[in-house]
Amino acid sequence: DAKTTQPPSMDCAEGRAANLPCNHSTISGNEYVYWYRQIHSQGPQYIIHGLKNNETNEMASLIITEDRKSSTLILPHATLRDTAVYYCIVRSGTGANNLFFGTGTRLTVIP
Amino acid sequence: NAGVTQTPKFQVLKTGQSMTLQCAQDMNHEYMSWYRQDPGMGLRLIHYSVGAGITDQGEVPNGYNVSRSTTEDFPLRLLSAAPSQTSVYFCASSYHLGQPQHFGDGTRLSIL
Numbered sequence: 001d002a003k004t005t006q007p008p009s010m011d012c013a014e015g016r017a018a019n020l021p022c023n024h025s026t027i028s029g030n031e032y033v034y035w036y037r038q039i040h041s042q043g044p045q046y047i048i049h050g051l052k053n054n055e056t057n058e059m060a061s062l063i064i065t066e067d068r069k070s071s072t073l074i075l076p077h078a079t080l081r082d083t084a085v086y087y088c089i090v091r092s093g094t095g096a097n098n099l100f101f102g103t104g105t106r107l108t109v110i111p
Numbered sequence: 112n113a114g115v116t117q118t119p120k121f122q123v124l125k126t127g128q129s130m131t132l133q134c135a136q137d138m139n140h141e142y143m144s145w146y147r148q149d150p151g152m153g154l155r156l157i158h159y160s161v162g163a164g165i166t167d168q169g170e171v172p173n174g175y176n177v178s179r180s181t182t183e184d185f186p187l188r189l190l191s192a193a194p195s196q197t198s199v200y201f202c203a204s205s206y207h208l209g210q211p212q213h214f215g216d217g218t219r220l221s222i223l
Binding site: 034041042043044045046049087099100101102103104 | 153170199203216
């Protein structure tokens with residue numbers, strides 16, 4: 001599975017969009033980009049995933065560059081409850097169903 | 112659905128003791144896995160299972176055993192607890208290969 005690089009921390013004003021970047025320059029053709037988050041000490045929570053097209057669900061949008069070497073998770077209207085550590089993970093859809101978590105980005109939403 | 116249920120939520124052990132961390136899911140998921148998370152770090156995979164009767168090692172399997180006799184349950188056994196195993200343990204499950212995983216709330220384990 002490809003490695004990912006994320007900034008260690010970011011701040012975002014409440015009500016504004018939070019844009020969390022992730023670099024995955026060694027991603028291969030069959031690898032998906034997944035995003036999870038971990039609020040305080042709870043178990044990680046799945047947010048969204050994609051292969052090459054942009055994806056949107058009720059929680060967030062995922063923008064993947066055309067060369068697939070980077071992506072951005074967008075929380076359109078951040079709330080205080082979105083304060084969490086966000087993990088970008090790249091994994092093969094045909095490999096064992098395990099996830100390699102790095103240290104993620106700690107997003108702090110500021111009132 | 113209760114989702115993924117882990118018990119106990121907290122546990123303190125003495126070095127050398129053994130114990131079993133329980134994990135159960137009621138979503139009929141084929142895949143289940145165990146992770147540990149040490150302070151300030153991401154999650155590391157201990158063991159995983161692709162279905163009843165099938166298990167395999169992850170990144171940090173030493174000192175832990177697993178079994179998968181039913182689809183619903185995936186217990187993690189510490190054979191002889193060591194202080195280095197003090198951590199938060201998370202169990203996760205998913206429907207099939209490549210599907211997003213659902214996580215439990217974790218078991219916080221301290222070994223003295």
